[in-house]
Amino acid sequence: MDADALIVNLFEGVAQPGGAAGVVDRALDGAITQLITAGEIKGKTGELTLVHSLGKIPASRVIVAGLGKESQFNVDAIRRVSAEASRFARSRGARRVATIVHGGGAGGIDAERAAQAITEGAILGLYRFRRHMSKEPENGDVQETLIVERDEAKRSQLEKGCAMGTVVAGAVASARDMINEPANFMTPGTMADIARDLARDGGLGLTVLERAQMRELGMGGLLGVSQGSHQDPKFIVLSYRGDPGSEKALGLVGKGITFDSGGISLKPSEDMGDMKGDMAGGATVMAVMRAVGRLKPAVNVTAIVPATENLPGGSALKPGDVITAMSGKTIEIISTDAEGRLVLADALSYAVKNGLAPLVDVATLTGAVRVALGDVTVGLFSNNEEFAGRVMAAAAEAGERMWQMPMFEEYREQNKSDVADIKNTGGRYGGAITAAQFVGEFAGDVPWVHLDIAGTSLTGKEKGHVVKGATGGGVRTLINLVMGLAAAPAQGR
Ligand code: BES
Ligand code: MN
Ligand code: ZN
Numbered sequence: 001m002d003a004d005a006l007i008v009n010l011f012e013g014v015a016q017p018g019g020a021a022g023v024v025d026r027a028l029d030g031a032i033t034q035l036i037t038a039g040e041i042k043g044k045t046g047e048l049t050l051v052h053s054l055g056k057i058p059a060s061r062v063i064v065a066g067l068g069k070e071s072q073f074n075v076d077a078i079r080r081v082s083a084e085a086s087r088f089a090r091s092r093g094a095r096r097v098a099t100i101v102h103g104g105g106a107g108g109i110d111a112e113r114a115a116q117a118i119t120e121g122a123i124l125g126l127y128r129f130r131r132h133m134s135k136e137p138e139n140g141d142v143q144e145t146l147i148v149e150r151d152e153a154k155r156s157q158l159e160k161g162c163a164m165g166t167v168v169a170g171a172v173a174s175a176r177d178m179i180n181e182p183a184n185f186m187t188p189g190t191m192a193d194i195a196r197d198l199a200r201d202g203g204l205g206l207t208v209l210e211r212a213q214m215r216e217l218g219m220g221g222l223l224g225v226s227q228g229s230h231q232d233p234k235f236i237v238l239s240y241r242g243d244p245g246s247e248k249a250l251g252l253v254g255k256g257i258t259f260d261s262g263g264i265s266l267k268p269s270e271d272m273g274d275m276k277g278d279m280a281g282g283a284t285v286m287a288v289m290r291a292v293g294r295l296k297p298a299v300n301v302t303a304i305v306p307a308t309e310n311l312p313g314g315s316a317l318k319p320g321d322v323i324t325a326m327s328g329k330t331i332e333i334i335s336t337d338a339e340g341r342l343v344l345a346d347a348l349s350y351a352v353k354n355g356l357a358p359l360v361d362v363a364t365l366t367g368a369v370r371v372a373l374g375d376v377t378v379g380l381f382s383n384n385e386e387f388a389g390r391v392m393a394a395a396a397e398a399g400e401r402m403w404q405m406p407m408f409e410e411y412r413e414q415n416k417s418d419v420a421d422i423k424n425t426g427g428r429y430g431g432a433i434t435a436a437q438f439v440g441e442f443a444g445d446v447p448w449v450h451l452d453i454a455g456t457s458l459t460g461k462e463k464g465h466v467v468k469g470a471t472g473g474g475v476r477t478l479i480n481l482v483m484g485l486a487a488a489p490a491q492g493r
Pocket of ligand 1: 260364365366368424425426
């Protein structure tokens with residue numbers, strides 16, 4: 001085998017390592033037990049201890065990773081430990097890393113799920129975005145992670161989990177890449193190019209609407225937002241048919257603002273650079289399609305990304321303007337910085353017109369959701385309790401925090417305009433909700449869930465499988481949703 005580091009584990013409060021860690025401990029003449037006795041290893045969450053093996057086993061180092069309390073152990077803990085131990089190994093110069101199956105023994109988690117979580121943790125925890133750095137990193141990339149297990153009977157389960165984890169983490173990493181990419185590289189055109197690659201590699205259908213076709217369809221929202229930019233807007237539609245016998249198809253809509261300056265309602269300059277990530281919703285649904293193209297579930301899925309910049313050019317939309325969306329609704333522009341809902345309006349109308357149902361939209365839509373839920377939790381809004389429950393369950397399975405917000409009709413008052421059918425901001429209070437209500441107007445009575453990821457899309461701190469920059473949050477939830485729909489279709493439509 002020969003690895004630079006072997007990752008083993010220990011639950012908190014255990015005096016003598018058992019299972020695979022026990023085997024390694026004995027091969028090291030009880031070095032791990034000794035460190036436990038000396039009080040240097042406690043098994044706490046996040047604890048990482050390096051032990052040199054001095055030639056006693058075919059891995060030059062052993063990393064003992066604390067798993068925390070056994071009663072609180074779950075798949076998310078595996079993903080986290082795998083990520084943090086992998087980064088630790090890399091920081092010590094390891095290129096080939098081996099790991100035992102965390103949770104396989106005392107943890108009682110099935111081998112396939114454990115292997116998937118280990119794989120996701122390793123790939124996502126080691127993720128770096130260095131495309132624009134000339135210098136090599138201090139420590140090179142980990143080339144390979146091996147999962148080691150004595151029980152031959154578990155092999156096929158481990159392989160399955162590992163394969164699934166590779167696809168899922170690859171999808172999340174692709175979303176991170178798109179979101180982290182500066183806006184001068186990630187233009188609407190670049191997003192369309194990436195969609196073309198995805199379609200080719202995954203056998204997906206692709207339609208990219210250009211300005212002329214947007215005009216024919218009356219997409220006043222997307223066209224309005226794009227007016228101030230020199231970049232051509234793109235309306236990207238990727239479709240996968242895994243259930244050709246069925247007319248039904250899940251619709252995934254992602255906000256694709258490749259840079260949000262606010263437009264004429266210009267944003268303050270502080271942190272404006274973060275707005276290169278305002279296409280995170282679009283990146284999310286494209287990443288899901290990448291996974292779907294590889295996993296080939298028996299379900300139909302279509303992803304839609306209305307992509308444009310929001311800039312204050314000479315022909316930009318102005319506060320006070322009135323535009324007509326694809327649905328025919330007229331919209332009074334109060335703030336050109338409330339652009340996300342304008343492009344989502346047309347994308348949802350297109351989805352409804354094409355019979356897609358149920359619908360999920362994903363968007364870095366409001367600063368207000370950050371105020372409400374911080375950078376921990378995604379705001380979930382819906383017009384359908386059953387479908388909302390399915391998305392919540394998919395999120396829980398992924399270990400992604402989401403919280404359902406109220407959609408009481410009283411909030412709709414705030415979006416009423418004196419000059420048009422609706423206005424694009426609902427005032428300061430309940431801003432995430434009034435934004436969701438606006439978007440929901442265009443889903444009509446189709447079961448619909450809106451995910452506001454403005455708080456969770458970027459992070460400034462490294463934790464578990466998440467590293468600084470784009471989190472890629474939401475991708476794993478939506479992959480779970482799609483796989484779940486393939487196994488058990490939604491009721492009704
Ligand atoms: N893209 C922003 C929301 C955002 C803010 C995302 C911070 C990520 C971090 C969105 O287009 C926006 O500007 N929303 C406005 C709406 C307001 C004008 C009603 C906001 O939240 O301030
Ligand atoms: Mn904005
Ligand atoms: Zn925006």
